[in-house]
Amino acid sequence: MGTHNQHTHNFTQQYEFSGKAKTWSLIAIVIGIVAIAYGFLLDPAENHVERTFANLLLMSYYFTCVCAAGAFFLALQYVSQAGWSAGLLRIPQAFAKVLPIAAVILIIICLSGLLTHNLYHHWNGEGLTVKGSPEYDPAIANKAAFLNVPFFTIRQVVFLGIYSIFAIALARFSNNEDLEGGLKNYKKSFKISAIFLVIFGFTTPIWAFDTIMSLEAHWFSTMFGWYNFAAMWVSGLCVITVTAILLKKAGYMNWLNDSHFHDLGKLVFAFSIFWTYVWFAQFLLIWYANMPEETVYFYKRWEPEYKLWFWVNIVINFVAPVLILMTRDAKRRTNTLLGVCILLLMGHWLDYYLMIMPGTVEEHPGFGVIEIGTALGFAGLFSFLMLGQLSRKPLVPKNHPFLEESLHHSI
Amino acid sequence: MSNVKYILGHFEDPDDMMHGIDKLQENNIGIYDVYTPMPIHGIEDKLGYKRSRLPIAAFCFGLTGTITAISMIYYMLVYDWPMNIGGKPSLAMPDFVPITFELTVLFGAYGMMFTFFYANHFFPGRAPRVMDFRATDDRFVIAIDAKSNPYPDKIEDLLKEAGAVEVKHNERKYVSYE
Numbered sequence: 001m002g003t004h005n006q007h008t009h010n011f012t013q014q015y016e017f018s019g020k021a022k023t024w025s026l027i028a029i030v031i032g033i034v035a036i037a038y039g040f041l042l043d044p045a046e047n048h049v050e051r052t053f054a055n056l057l058l059m060s061y062y063f064t065c066v067c068a069a070g071a072f073f074l075a076l077q078y079v080s081q082a083g084w085s086a087g088l089l090r091i092p093q094a095f096a097k098v099l100p101i102a103a104v105i106l107i108i109i110c111l112s113g114l115l116t117h118n119l120y121h122h123w124n125g126e127g128l129t130v131k132g133s134p135e136y137d138p139a140i141a142n143k144a145a146f147l148n149v150p151f152f153t154i155r156q157v158v159f160l161g162i163y164s165i166f167a168i169a170l171a172r173f174s175n176n177e178d179l180e181g182g183l184k185n186y187k188k189s190f191k192i193s194a195i196f197l198v199i200f201g202f203t204t205p206i207w208a209f210d211t212i213m214s215l216e217a218h219w220f221s222t223m224f225g226w227y228n229f230a231a232m233w234v235s236g237l238c239v240i241t242v243t244a245i246l247l248k249k250a251g252y253m254n255w256l257n258d259s260h261f262h263d264l265g266k267l268v269f270a271f272s273i274f275w276t277y278v279w280f281a282q283f284l285l286i287w288y289a290n291m292p293e294e295t296v297y298f299y300k301r302w303e304p305e306y307k308l309w310f311w312v313n314i315v316i317n318f319v320a321p322v323l324i325l326m327t328r329d330a331k332r333r334t335n336t337l338l339g340v341c342i343l344l345l346m347g348h349w350l351d352y353y354l355m356i357m358p359g360t361v362e363e364h365p366g367f368g369v370i371e372i373g374t375a376l377g378f379a380g381l382f383s384f385l386m387l388g389q390l391s392r393k394p395l396v397p398k399n400h401p402f403l404e405e406s407l408h409h410s411i
Numbered sequence: 412m413s414n415v416k417y418i419l420g421h422f423e424d425p426d427d428m429m430h431g432i433d434k435l436q437e438n439n440i441g442i443y444d445v446y447t448p449m450p451i452h453g454i455e456d457k458l459g460y461k462r463s464r465l466p467i468a469a470f471c472f473g474l475t476g477t478i479t480a481i482s483m484i485y486y487m488l489v490y491d492w493p494m495n496i497g498g499k500p501s502l503a504m505p506d507f508v509p510i511t512f513e514l515t516v517l518f519g520a521y522g523m524m525f526t527f528f529y530a531n532h533f534f535p536g537r538a539p540r541v542m543d544f545r546a547t548d549d550r551f552v553i554a555i556d557a558k559s560n561p562y563p564d565k566i567e568d569l570l571k572e573a574g575a576v577e578v579k580h581n582e583r584k585y586v587s588y589e
Contacts, residue, residue: 284505290497328462410452 007407009255011398015247017391025384032377039370047364053118054360055370056109058352059378061211062235064102064160065228066382069236070095071167072200075193078170078186083405084263087255089397091243093174094390095236096167101385103160110156110211114149119360123147123217139218147214159207166196174397181399204229212352215359219297223282228355230275234317235348237267238341243386245338253395258332259409265331268341272321276314300358305365313354316347349375417443418563419543419579420553420570425451427574428551432457434569435555443556446546465523472522473515480514481507540585 039052070092077085113119122140127133129141140147169192177185205225213224221227241264247253286294301310321340330336357365397403422428425447432454435442442458484507488494493501528534546552555566557580567578 280505280508284508287505288497290499408452 007255009396009407011394011396013252013395014393015252015387015391015395017387021383021387025380025387028376028380029384031373032380035369035373035377038373043370045364045366047361048370049116050118051361051364051366052370052374053109053113053116054356055374057113057119057211057360058349058356059374060102060106060109061356062349062352063378063382064099064106065232066236066239067095067099067102067167068163068200068204069232070240071099071163071170071196072233073236073240074170074189075166075196075200078189078193079197081190081402083402084260084409086400086402086406087396087409088240088244088253088260088406089174089400090390090393090395091240091247093171093393094386095239097171097389098382098385099160099167100164102382103164106211107153107156107160111153114152120152120214120217122359123214124149143217147217152210152214155206155210159203162199162203163196166192166199170196174400175393177399178394178397183401186401204232212355215356216297218293221282221286221294221297223278223285227275227278227282230271230278231348231351234268234271234275235345237264237271238344238348239382240264241268241341242338242345245334245341247395248334255396255407257409259411260406261334261337262328262331262411263409265325265337268337268344269321269325269331272317272325272344276318279314279318297358300362301354303363305363306354306358309350309354313347313350316343317351320344320347414582415557415563415580416584417542417581418555418557418560418566418570419581420555420566420573420575421543421545421577421579422551422553422574423549423576424574425449425551428553429454429457431553431570431573431575434573435553435566438565438569440555440560440566440569443554444542446542446552446554448547448549448551451551465526468526469519469523472526473519475522476515476518477511479518480511483514484510538587540587542581542585543579544586 036052036056039048039055043052045051073085073092074089074096076082077089110119114124117124123143124147125135127135128137129144130136131141145151170189173185173189173192177189205228208225208228209220212228213220241261244253244256244264245261248256283298286298300306320343324336324340325331353365353371400406420428420431422431428445428447429451432442432445445454445458447454485502489501496503496506499506533539541547542554543550543552553570557563560566563580570578
């Protein structure tokens with residue numbers, strides 16, 4: 001098809017990380033550091049250290065999840081041999097390259113929370129598993145073979161280490177492809193993506209059980225892993241979409257057209273519904289069976305401190321995207337899509353808030369300097385590291401075998 | 412030539428065919444339809460096709476499904492034969508959600524399917540009819556209504572110029588697989 005091969009795109013285009021983006025990222029990081037320092041040292045509330053730890057866990061988990069979702073996006077595109085996304089693969093690649101740093105931060109926060117008894121105190125406490133001790137808790141003692149500090153640490157390190165290795169490998173193969181051309185690197189990416197998806201699929205639920213569900217160690221739900229996966233995937237897709245839209249608005253990546261954003265919008269729309277589906281699947285079974293050891297989870301979230309947030313969570317993460325992104329035109333209007341994605345990112349912050357806070361600060365949650373500051377700090381850290389990685393390579397994988405298909409993507 | 416109803420231009424290359432469409436449009440010759448063995452990106456816009464109204468039908472069928480499900484469950488479990496299930500109220504909305512969802516999807520999917528079949532004249536016992544057999548195989552075919560477009564020679568010239576390998580003058584609209 002001779003006439004289709006002409007385009008005017010600049011394939012050596014590189015993102016220049018400077019100016020406003022850099023300044024604001026750094027300002028956000030400073031705000032974050034100040035807010036965390038305030039939370040640890042100055043905040044007058046009695047549980048201020050615990051609350052700061054809960055926020056650090058929330059944001060570092062969110063941060064790691066978004067980066068892991070970038071690696072997952074890459075792997076999914078390679079395994080499905082998708083053509084449409086070839087032109088925007090550098091964005092999730094930048095996420096994937098940040099994953100090791102995010103993983104290290106998450107592990108440090110988990111371990112310091114664990115050792116100072118500010119996090120995971122439901123299963124990590126003096127005498128909880130010692131028979132005859134006044135603190136003895138048989139339910140926790142039965143889980144001690146799985147929930148103990150060394151094994152917990154090993155799992156965190158192994159899982160996050162494996163994800164990071166695969167994420168870096170995928171980015172590296174793509175860079176080699178730029179230099180060498182040919183199909184060799186694509187085939188390698190295909191192979192490791194398939195392996196990665198299997199490992200990721202089986203280990204992320206366990207990772208979510210460890211990092212988040214074990215905050216309330218008496219309670220368990222087998223849906224919880226998928227629920228967290230859905231939240232991770234929606235928020236990852238939202239960040240990819242936001243990054244792509246803002247890059248395009250800043251004059252980069254002019255090969256992305258309406259159809260690319262339409263596809264990203266469809267993914268965000270569909271996986272918001274998927275998130276609701278798993279959220280509701282967990283809720284319905286617990287509500288229906290009505291067993292005290294299970295309903296306690298929702299009982300806590302139905303207390304006055306959380307009840308409003310409980311409903312706002314559903315409205316933001318389900319009702320809003322369904323109503324706003326329903327039509328074809330809404331997904332193609334980048335401003336609408338951008339607004340919905342930012343709303344969903346705040347919604348999933350709230351979702352994690354509702355997962356974490358009742359298990360840590362219990363009936364004394366807060367929303368103030370610590371929450372907003374920590375969130376801003378991690379958002380700044382993410383954009384600083386991610387945009388830094390993005391600026392290192394050209395914005396298009398120029399030897400990707402399906403690139404031509406992506407440039408002419410039309411639906 | 413007065414019996415000719417449709418003029419069909421056969422192309423072997425989709426780019427030539429797109430070129431042919433441009434040529435005809437430049438000369439204000441109305442195109443009746445275009446048949447291709449594979450989807451061609453951007454052809455709907457070029458021919459000025461309106462967006463499909465199937466999503467509207469889907470919404471209506473889905474809504475019918477939702478209403479059917481809720482009224483059915485309400486009649487059965489609340490009005491006609493209320494039962495005590497685990498001490499929950501008769502009108503227990505979370506219970507209703509899965510069935511409502513499933514019936515919405517079922518009605519939406521089947522409704523869309525039957526609407527599509529109806530609009531495309533698919534039903535059992537009906538032999539498919541096409542304007543040209545090879546349009547389902549290896550040829551890209553532009554069909555032009557000969558009655559509303561005078562000067563068939565000019566049309567033939569334009570098609571040939573654009574790279575048509577064959578121009579047919581059909582006296583019947585359709586050929587049938589029967």
